[in-house]
Amino acid sequence: MTEPAIVLGPNQYGKAEVRVVKVTRETARHEIEDLNVTSQLRGDFDRAHLAGDNSHVIATDTQKNTVFAFARGGIGSPEAFLLRLAEHFTSEFDWVSGGRWEAESFAWDRIEVQGAAHDHSFVRSGRETRTAVVVADGAARHVIGGLKGLTVLKTTESGFEGFPRDQYTTLAETSDRVLATDVAARWLYARREGEGEGEGEGEGEGEGEGDGDGGPDYDASYERVRALLLEAFAQRHSPALQATLFEMGSRVLEECPEIAEIRFSMPNKHHFVVDLTPFGLDNPNEVFYAADRPYGLIEAAVTREGVVSPAAAWEGIAGFC
Ligand SMILES: O=c1[nH]c(=O)c2[nH]c(=O)[nH]c2[nH]1
Numbered sequence: 001m002t003e004p005a006i007v008l009g010p011n012q013y014g015k016a017e018v019r020v021v022k023v024t025r026e027t028a029r030h031e032i033e034d035l036n037v038t039s040q041l042r043g044d045f046d047r048a049h050l051a052g053d054n055s056h057v058i059a060t061d062t063q064k065n066t067v068f069a070f071a072r073g074g075i076g077s078p079e080a081f082l083l084r085l086a087e088h089f090t091s092e093f094d095w096v097s098g099g100r101w102e103a104e105s106f107a108w109d110r111i112e113v114q115g116a117a118h119d120h121s122f123v124r125s126g127r128e129t130r131t132a133v134v135v136a137d138g139a140a141r142h143v144i145g146g147l148k149g150l151t152v153l154k155t156t157e158s159g160f161e162g163f164p165r166d167q168y169t170t171l172a173e174t175s176d177r178v179l180a181t182d183v184a185a186r187w188l189y190a191r192r193e194g195e196g197e198g199e200g201e202g203e204g205e206g207e208g209e210g211d212g213d214g215g216p217d218y219d220a221s222y223e224r225v226r227a228l229l230l231e232a233f234a235q236r237h238s239p240a241l242q243a244t245l246f247e248m249g250s251r252v253l254e255e256c257p258e259i260a261e262i263r264f265s266m267p268n269k270h271h272f273v274v275d276l277t278p279f280g281l282d283n284p285n286e287v288f289y290a291a292d293r294p295y296g297l298i299e300a301a302v303t304r305e306g307v308v309s310p311a312a313a314w315e316g317i318a319g320f321c
Pocket residue numbers: 160171239240241242268296
């Protein structure tokens with residue numbers, strides 16, 4: 001019996017984690033944009049893998065340089081920046097049929113000096129990290145916004161009761177506990193009217209608003225999603241982190257028609273009430289041991305009924321189910 005032939009499978013390549021910082025110094029009040037960008041190309045790269053022929057290989061160094069060159073004119077929203085990179089590589093090289101571009105965006109605050117925000121000195125913000133992914137697949141464009149490290153905690157209005165008990169269950173039921181998590185969320189922007197899987201990709205005419213691709217205003221969407229996530233976490237009583245996750249996702253889908261679905265990965269950062277009786281003290285839910293591990297890990301997608309999730313958009317996003 002002959003062995004099956006060995007063939008090349010799916011492949012992509014590019015430059016990972018290009019750290020690009022853009023300072024806009026048009027006035028004395030400088031602006032700063034700080035991104036970590038990964039560019040990966042897909043297409044016909046067979047000969048590079050099979051024959052050592054690099055005639056189709058756009059060097060990863062060139063991809064890195066392209067990120068820096070595109071930043072020269074200003075970055076804008078990470079989603080729009082990644083879309084510009086996708087357009088460039090897929091239109092400039094006819095054997096590049098698609099790819100995946102990913103960014104983390106780090107926020108900086110102005111340093112306060114004598115009550116005034118400084119013009120050109122910044123302190124890295126304690127805020128969460130914004131994330132973005134663009135997947136180009138032929139003419140299709142999938143845009144995923146997101147955030148990670150949005151650490152939240154509520155000191156009451158959270159419990160965990162009614163779970164099954166077996167011979168291994170020791171956890172006491174509680175109607176009042178601390179609930180804390182680091183929210184990681186990714187949301188897929190809905191494809192717009194006229195956006196086909198195949199040809200006929202809109203040229204951005206029409207809508208006018210947003211980031212110049214005819215799509216949503218990604219910065220405004222980001223701030224809205226962030227505010228809705230925080231609001232839902234704060235406002236609703238939590239019977240479990242699972243229910244809170246679904247509330248947070250529902251709130252976003254109710255309020256943001258431009259978003260098709262949202263996925264979460266949220267650790268349950270347990271806060272255990274410390275037994276102070278050995279010291280002759282009571283502890284009415286005031287002193288906690290904040291354990292860092294193990295932690296519960298709650299993951300789910302919140303979707304719209306009947307809206308099919310494009311698997312290609314989510315491929316390569318680790319840590320979400
Ligand atoms: O919100 C919670 N969900 C769980 O699934 C769980 N399991 C557990 O031990 N504590 C909690 N809390």
